[in-house]
Amino acid sequence: MALWRIRATVDDRPGYLSVLTASLALRGVNILTVQVHTTEAGAVDDFLVDAPDQLGEADLRAAVERGRGRDCWVARSEARGLADQPTRVLGLAARLVREPEGAGEALRALLGADEVTWRPRPAGPLGGVGARTMLLGDPSGGSYELRRREPSFTPAEYARAQALVELASAVARRDDDRVTLVLPDAAEVLVRSATADDLSGVLDLHQHCSARSRQRRYLGGAAVPSPARLRRLLEPARGVTLVATAGPGGEPEPVVAMANLLGEGDEAEVALLVRDDWQRRGLGSALLRRLLGHAERAGYAALLLHVQAENTPMLRAVRRLARPTSVERDGSVLTVTMPLVARRVDLPRQVDAAARSHRPH
Structure with missing residues (x-):
């Protein structure tokens, strides 16, 4: 007996699969597994079978065609194919x-x-x-x-x-986004990707920030955002949100900063919120650098920051990146645009059997 894989399309009508399996059974073919893929052209049946040694590819094709199957594909299989x-x-x-x-x-x-x-x-x-x-x-x-x-x-x-x-x-x-940062004053914070479970910690972060800090983050007001809005920020459809936690190691550790990278088209918008007692300690700059690296790896063409003109700490953090920028002013709000150069190879990379694929994080 020999293992074969057979794939064929049959009309998605009652009884048609049984006609195909009966045709195989008449030739002594034992069906070990079967999967059915529904398509517009019909039901694609994928079999792993054990067939008598005297049957070859042509014999199995003929059996499938007599069982009303079409678009038949037949290939020898190995024992590992027995895993469902x-x-x-x-x-x-x-x-x-x-x-x-x-x-x-x-x-x-x-x-x-x-x-x-x-x-x-x-x-x-x-x-x-x-x-x-x-x-x-x-x-x-x-x-x-x-x-x-x-x-x-x-x-x-x-x-x-x-x-x-x-x-x-x-x-x-x-x-990639889980790392312990040691700040210039020797304080340590854990930076990681946010999840929906961080909602209570992020709400607490907002409540412990001053109205001025919240206004600098959201531009339009100083109120704490609704839980629904914060959930969307924690798990954006495109991009990433990072949270920084600090504490003695117990659970839960307080969230002291949140950094958002929100993708739209080929650009990504960046925004930071750092608790007042953790500001001016290098945490915002460190988070900004990590978001910049993520944006480059993700292939965005530019990074956007909407910053109040009086928000000198944020503007100083942008300057520390030492990247070319352009600035547009609309009243009291500056839009800083930072072109990005993707760090990926533009040529296609094929994965062969001898080398693992390289994929972006």
Whole structure:
């Protein structure tokens, strides 16, 4: 007996799958696993089978065609194919938690892709899946392009692959943005990516900031933002929010600063809020540098800061970055624009079997 993978499309009508399986059974083919992918062209059935040694590829194709299957693809399989799809996906997810930079290899292993290429340009709002190509949006910026000669990609495979990419991006962002900073006065703070669980700590941060500090952050007023608005800031649709915590190591440690990088188009807006007793200690400058690095890795073209003209500490922090800027004034508010040079290679990078993919954090 020999292991084979068979993929074929049948009409999505009652009884058609049983006709196909009966045709295989008549030739002594034992079906070990089956997955059904719903598509506009019909139901794509993906089988792992154990077939008699005397049956070859042509015999299996003929059996599928007699069972009303079409667009048939047949290939020999290995024993590792016996692991069911949920188990394989969970295994790849566990690998990405340990090594988020291995997203390219995980995609290749998940889909059996011939080529996996990371590109600096975005995938667009919806990405896309075709018969031979798949385009996945990387939440950290850029996109992955996958190619496979056969079998054709399916929407279900696209959904699984996009979920893996988003997991890798989330883990990489968490690890990359978790660091202990030692400030010039020897104080230590932990900086990490924010989550929805930080809502109470961020509310407390706002309540312990002066009205002047809140007004400098939000420009339009000094009131504490609503919980709903703070939730959106903690987990932005595009970009990242960092929180800085300080304390004796107990739980929960107080949040002493929040830094937002909010993406819109090819630009990202930056804003900081530092508790009054932690200002003028280098924390704001350190957070600004980390957001700048994230924006460059994500491929944004420019960084925007809306700053009150009298907010000299923030303007001083921007100058310390030693980057070219342009400034526009609208009444008492300055808009500082900082062009960015992406630190990524513009040429496509293909992931081969011998080298792990490099992906942005």
